Amino acid sequence: MTFSVTILGSSSAIPTPTRFPSAHVLNVHERLFLVDCAEGTQMQLRRFHIRMNRINHIFITHLHGDHVLGLFGLISTFNLLGRKQPLHLFAPKELESVLNFNVGVFTDKLSFPVIFHPVDPNMSQLVFEDRHVSVTSLPLRHKVPTVGYLFKETPSLPNIRKDCIQQYSLGLADIVKIKNGADYIAPDGKIIPNAELTFHARLPRSFAYCSDTLYSERLVGLIRGVDLLYHEATFLDADVDLARQTGHSTALQAATAAVGAHVGKLVIGHFSSRYKNISQHLQEARNIFPETYAAEDGQVYAIPEKFG
Amino acid sequence: MTFSVTILGSSSAIPTPTRFPSAHVLNVHERLFLVDCAEGTQMQLRRFHIRMNRINHIFITHLHGDHVLGLFGLISTFNLLGRKQPLHLFAPKELESVLNFNVGVFTDKLSFPVIFHPVDPNMSQLVFEDRHVSVTSLPLRHKVPTVGYLFKETPSLPNIRKDCIQQYSLGLADIVKIKNGADYIAPDGKIIPNAELTFHARLPRSFAYCSDTLYSERLVGLIRGVDLLYHEATFLDADVDLARQTGHSTALQAATAAVGAHVGKLVIGHFSSRYKNISQHLQEARNIFPETYAAEDGQVYAIPEKFG
Numbered sequence: 001m002t003f004s005v006t007i008l009g010s011s012s013a014i015p016t017p018t019r020f021p022s023a024h025v026l027n028v029h030e031r032l033f034l035v036d037c038a039e040g041t042q043m044q045l046r047r048f049h050i051r052m053n054r055i056n057h058i059f060i061t062h063l064h065g066d067h068v069l070g071l072f073g074l075i076s077t078f079n080l081l082g083r084k085q086p087l088h089l090f091a092p093k094e095l096e097s098v099l100n101f102n103v104g105v106f107t108d109k110l111s112f113p114v115i116f117h118p119v120d121p122n123m124s125q126l127v128f129e130d131r132h133v134s135v136t137s138l139p140l141r142h143k144v145p146t147v148g149y150l151f152k153e154t155p156s157l158p159n160i161r162k163d164c165i166q167q168y169s170l171g172l173a174d175i176v177k178i179k180n181g182a183d184y185i186a187p188d189g190k191i192i193p194n195a196e197l198t199f200h201a202r203l204p205r206s207f208a209y210c211s212d213t214l215y216s217e218r219l220v221g222l223i224r225g226v227d228l229l230y231h232e233a234t235f236l237d238a239d240v241d242l243a244r245q246t247g248h249s250t251a252l253q254a255a256t257a258a259v260g261a262h263v264g265k266l267v268i269g270h271f272s273s274r275y276k277n278i279s280q281h282l283q284e285a286r287n288i289f290p291e292t293y294a295a296e297d298g299q300v301y302a303i304p305e306k307f308g
Numbered sequence: 309m310t311f312s313v314t315i316l317g318s319s320s321a322i323p324t325p326t327r328f329p330s331a332h333v334l335n336v337h338e339r340l341f342l343v344d345c346a347e348g349t350q351m352q353l354r355r356f357h358i359r360m361n362r363i364n365h366i367f368i369t370h371l372h373g374d375h376v377l378g379l380f381g382l383i384s385t386f387n388l389l390g391r392k393q394p395l396h397l398f399a400p401k402e403l404e405s406v407l408n409f410n411v412g413v414f415t416d417k418l419s420f421p422v423i424f425h426p427v428d429p430n431m432s433q434l435v436f437e438d439r440h441v442s443v444t445s446l447p448l449r450h451k452v453p454t455v456g457y458l459f460k461e462t463p464s465l466p467n468i469r470k471d472c473i474q475q476y477s478l479g480l481a482d483i484v485k486i487k488n489g490a491d492y493i494a495p496d497g498k499i500i501p502n503a504e505l506t507f508h509a510r511l512p513r514s515f516a517y518c519s520d521t522l523y524s525e526r527l528v529g530l531i532r533g534v535d536l537l538y539h540e541a542t543f544l545d546a547d548v549d550l551a552r553q554t555g556h557s558t559a560l561q562a563a564t565a566a567v568g569a570h571v572g573k574l575v576i577g578h579f580s581s582r583y584k585n586i587s588q589h590l591q592e593a594r595n596i597f598p599e600t601y602a603a604e605d606g607q608v609y610a611i612p613e614k615f616g
Binding site for chain 2 (some may be wrong): 001
């Protein structure tokens with residue numbers, strides 16, 4: 001059961017010869033969730049042979065071009081390909097009128113519905129849930145209303161303890177009920193609590209996407225214990241004043257968030273084009289959080305299944 | 309003295325793993341003219357190490373996303389780089405309000421002026437001229453108002469025949485006047501016509517850009533004798549009905565235009581993603597116009613200097 005993130009774009013606003021601006025694909029059990037959709041997203045999807053028609057949900061953080069300007073071309077391509085299934089779009093409310101204007105200009109009548117879900121950037125709340133994944137918004141601190149997203153694998157149904165199956169001679173109907181949370185009532189009327197009968201074999205995996213943002217204590221509290229944290233690191237700590245002025249983080253601040261939130265792995269990205277390479281970003285972050293990786297376009301970060 | 313065209317995008321509306329949508333750079337004496345500006349144009353400029361700050365003029369053919377959706381990101385990047393010099397934009401008038409809307413949404417206050425020049429898609433007229441190049445619009449036949457562009461190198465000043473310099477003992481002041489078109493009046497009052505004193509060593513080179521369009525006899529008349537013709541060839545002749553329905557040309561039709569206009573070289577492009585490769589396009593066109601080449605992203609077509 002796949003749970004992985006593919007980096008489509010790792011630059012900040014100005015692309016470089018090897019880095020496109022922000023876009024990321026989360027694969028949860030072969031269903032794809034696009035997170036940000038900068039200019040060139042559809043080309044990166046093609047280049048990395050990612051099947052566009054598996055994308056039914058797009059999550060946009062904020063209305064800056066380097067996070068959203070690929071959306072109109074992608075929707076146009078979906079339309080030219082005769083897409084039928086609905087496309088769900090989650091973003092701060094400001095995007096809706098801009099989307100409608102550009103879709104009106106750049107596409108013929110759409111062959112599929114685009115369903116816009118406004119996300120309040122000031123609070124953390126559940127914005128999407130199905131039987132594979134839940135998505136919770138994360139308030140970020142940027143120059144415009146900006147929201148990150150926390151993806152959590154939906155817990156699988158628990159396993160029944162083998163010894164209990166024998167001990168209570170559980171039948172299939174009992175097992176289904178117990179897996180769905182019921183206690184077991186024995187023939188003699190004794191109630192065996194669900195917790196005594198079950199255990200969770202597979203633990204839900206999680207991914208938090210935090211770009212663009214200043215360092216935020218509140219955010220650290222909301223992403224505690226995630227398996228994979230993508231945190232922007234536009235600048236080096238030597239340029240912390242510039243980071244503050246522009247509403248961005250340094251590599252040190254990204255790593256500080258990772259340490260504070262006790263995450264499993266940190267991926268830094270959204271690098272300013274002012275830096276020729278990002279070896280210093282990596283060193284700065286690894287000094288305090290060794291499990292840091294620097295995003296490169298095309299990389300895949302897979303979280304293996306976890307067993308409890 | 310360079311006169312070359314770099315292909316930035318050779319696909320039609322749907323990009324492929326190796327082809328971006330339409331954008332082209334004409335280099336005239338190291339001054340760059342961008343022709344169409346699809347999504348990803350700024351990334352291709354970076355990738356092919358083309359200096360963005362040499363672009364002062366952008367020519368857009370029509371308001372379809374696969375010819376224009378890179379414009380807002382490029383303008384944003386120019387702004388982030390602190391550009392000061394004016395940017396001249398030539399396009400059918402419909403683009404202006406769309407441009408203003410998106411520049412308003414996706415950039416802070418611009419650090420440079422964008423000067424919009426509406427181009428009438430129904431007639432052929434001079435739309436730009438400086439001492440290096442002139443640009444004439446070409447009415448195209450597509451589903452929306454669409455205009456091609458004919459770029460002609462501005463003729464250099466003529467050379468003075470060496471034998472005349474000796475025969476008439478011409479001084480520097482005389483030579484400057486004659487190069488600029490004056491006849492020579494000898495001390496004895498005899499008038500020597502300018503044509504007898506001068507010759508054009510270097511002939512002006514030309515490039516015509518024709519995308520998107522149906523085959524057009526009128527167009528053939530307007531591009532007669534160009535050195536390099538870019539003509540779209542979205543489809544194969546087997547799909548000529550589809551070409552007609554969608555306002556596009558086949559490879560055969562592109563080559564027919566090249567034959568009719570007696571051009572030097574034909575580059576076909578804007579290939580539909582339905583074709584796995586474009587060898588058949590090339591064969592179909594070369595059957596009637598052998599000097600045909602199939603555009604690939606990153607290719608440079610240079611026209612060598614021509615001497616009369």
